[in-house]
Amino acid sequence: MTALPPSAELPSAELSIETRGLSKRFGRQMAVDGVDLAVPRGSVFGFLGPNGSGKTTTIRIMLGLAAASSGSVRVLGEEMPRQLRTVLPRVGALVEGPAFYPFLSGAANLLRFDAADPEAPAGTRRARVRTALERVGLAHAADKKVRAYSLGMKQRLGIANALLAPRELLVLDEPTNGLDPQGTREVRHLVRSLAADGATVFVSSHLLAEVEQICTHAAIMSAGRLVAQGPLAELRQAGQSRVRLLTPDAGAAARVMAGLGLTPDGGGISNGGSAGTWGEVLYAPLPAGSAAGAPSPEELVAALVAADVRVRGFAVEQGSLEDRFVELTGEGFDVAQ
Amino acid sequence: MPGLRLLGSELGVLFRRRRTWAMLLALAAIPVLIAVAVRLSSAVPPGRGPAFLDRISQNGLFAGVTAMLVAVPLFLPLTIGVVAGDTVAGEAGLGTLRYLLAAPAGRGRLLVVKFAGAVVFAVAAPFTVALVGAGIGAALFPVGPVTLLSGDSIGAAEALARLLLIAAYLAVSLVGLSAIGLFMSTLTDVPVGAMAATVVFAVVSQVADALPQLEWLHPWLFTHRWLDFADLLRQPIVWDSFAANALLQGGYLAVFGALAYARFTTKDVLS
Numbered sequence: 001m002t003a004l005p006p007s008a009e010l011p012s013a014e015l016s017i018e019t020r021g022l023s024k025r026f027g028r029q030m031a032v033d034g035v036d037l038a039v040p041r042g043s044v045f046g047f048l049g050p051n052g053s054g055k056t057t058t059i060r061i062m063l064g065l066a067a068a069s070s071g072s073v074r075v076l077g078e079e080m081p082r083q084l085r086t087v088l089p090r091v092g093a094l095v096e097g098p099a100f101y102p103f104l105s106g107a108a109n110l111l112r113f114d115a116a117d118p119e120a121p122a123g124t125r126r127a128r129v130r131t132a133l134e135r136v137g138l139a140h141a142a143d144k145k146v147r148a149y150s151l152g153m154k155q156r157l158g159i160a161n162a163l164l165a166p167r168e169l170l171v172l173d174e175p176t177n178g179l180d181p182q183g184t185r186e187v188r189h190l191v192r193s194l195a196a197d198g199a200t201v202f203v204s205s206h207l208l209a210e211v212e213q214i215c216t217h218a219a220i221m222s223a224g225r226l227v228a229q230g231p232l233a234e235l236r237q238a239g240q241s242r243v244r245l246l247t248p249d250a251g252a253a254a255r256v257m258a259g260l261g262l263t264p265d266g267g268g269i270s271n272g273g274s275a276g277t278w279g280e281v282l283y284a285p286l287p288a289g290s291a292a293g294a295p296s297p298e299e300l301v302a303a304l305v306a307a308d309v310r311v312r313g314f315a316v317e318q319g320s321l322e323d324r325f326v327e328l329t330g331e332g333f334d335v336a337q
Numbered sequence: 338m339p340g341l342r343l344l345g346s347e348l349g350v351l352f353r354r355r356r357t358w359a360m361l362l363a364l365a366a367i368p369v370l371i372a373v374a375v376r377l378s379s380a381v382p383p384g385r386g387p388a389f390l391d392r393i394s395q396n397g398l399f400a401g402v403t404a405m406l407v408a409v410p411l412f413l414p415l416t417i418g419v420v421a422g423d424t425v426a427g428e429a430g431l432g433t434l435r436y437l438l439a440a441p442a443g444r445g446r447l448l449v450v451k452f453a454g455a456v457v458f459a460v461a462a463p464f465t466v467a468l469v470g471a472g473i474g475a476a477l478f479p480v481g482p483v484t485l486l487s488g489d490s491i492g493a494a495e496a497l498a499r500l501l502l503i504a505a506y507l508a509v510s511l512v513g514l515s516a517i518g519l520f521m522s523t524l525t526d527v528p529v530g531a532m533a534a535t536v537v538f539a540v541v542s543q544v545a546d547a548l549p550q551l552e553w554l555h556p557w558l559f560t561h562r563w564l565d566f567a568d569l570l571r572q573p574i575v576w577d578s579f580a581a582n583a584l585l586q587g588g589y590l591a592v593f594g595a596l597a598y599a600r601f602t603t604k605d606v607l608s
Binding site for chain 1: 339340342343345346349350353354355431432433435436437438439440441442443446447603605606607
């Protein structure tokens, strides 16, 4: 695997979360296997991976809910779980979906969780709960029983719980689950404003588009291993570029490309039914950098034209995070919304 | 004190649950049922039905004593099983356990608070039976001096005090079962399982207590002294059985409390 080095080896003091060789074994299965995460302070960090890749287990270990089988975790510069009491009051968390007492109101639920934090001042509790509810747009439903909340409202309440006190780090596991597009936008806005206040935001998500929109950094998990991490721009660049060719002479074009050492990927249905009035679309990955014998895009066009291929569209496409992801994990990604 | 605030929150959650009130109401129904049945029947022949049943019509306070006797073997353990079995497993089942621990409540502190909540219920339950029993008894029957087992007679006010003393005896009796329930609750994320296991413990212990073949085991059973509150009905009060019971329950609390602590402070919370 093409693991990137931990984010340019930042000194530990600059990291909000740092894991070294973190592993968690359940029976014979390694749920988390030798993960070295490095989450820079002040970043909005996207934690990506397909379901079952070990994201939530990693988060549980970070928060001291589960013990690591081996390896170490530092959160906000302190060792976890040894310094749990001093670290966790500075961390807001939404872990594996919201969970509440259905027979209590939204506000009563937040009062309960806040009372569990020994560092949270009781005098300001009600005011802080009200502020947090307002911040996620739930002030009108504060006195309603959570039993009557919709999934989206519970999700907002879960985020409000993470915002009960000023936090240095927010760990948000799938924060937009169950939210409508408007709610998703609000959460994005919220994440940006939290980051603007100086907090580090660690967002785990399977919605790649979301991570691309709000994150400055990202890490990709696959089958318990960390397969890549770094600033988003670097991750994108590391992805492979490809050429996109629109032509009615697909067969001839494919032969020319193959002759130049490229491997064109058949047009038509597999690429989304692109056989239109203008012809078919062919994709071919471009070998990275200046690999020996690789044609430059302009040489490719010249060769195609010389072979009487009618070139009606030609583009070099920068690899997206999604391509990068598929390349690293060999799995598809849910890019809904 | 953050710990006390968490306890306040815990009791708030416990007593804002409809289930808690339903159980207390069901317990309160026992003396009401007994008293009304006695009132509607012409005369209770002595020596039939629960002890003291025949004396309710002479003195209403006995409705409380009779109801407690009836509630001890099953009804009280059932409600304690529900509350104590729910302590940790209930939070795990709802998923709120991870948020309490991430707050961070602290595992040891949370466990102590959870147990304290269960004990508060273990106090509330027998006192509910006793007080409702005394109330309904006083409403339907005359209340007067009570003749104790020692032959002495005490006034109604002191008789009520003795009644509450029996309730306190039962509350102490239920501490051991609460500790067992707490431990069961740390073993699973399914509250119903922990509740059932706790009630089964109480039943099995009482069955074992009834088998003469297991006589060597009897003094060690946490249910062994559950009905030994007759000493509280003597003049002067003999405290021996109260003390022996408290010691027995304290032993169970120490053992199962330690087991619960060892389990809960090391387990992975994956719910």
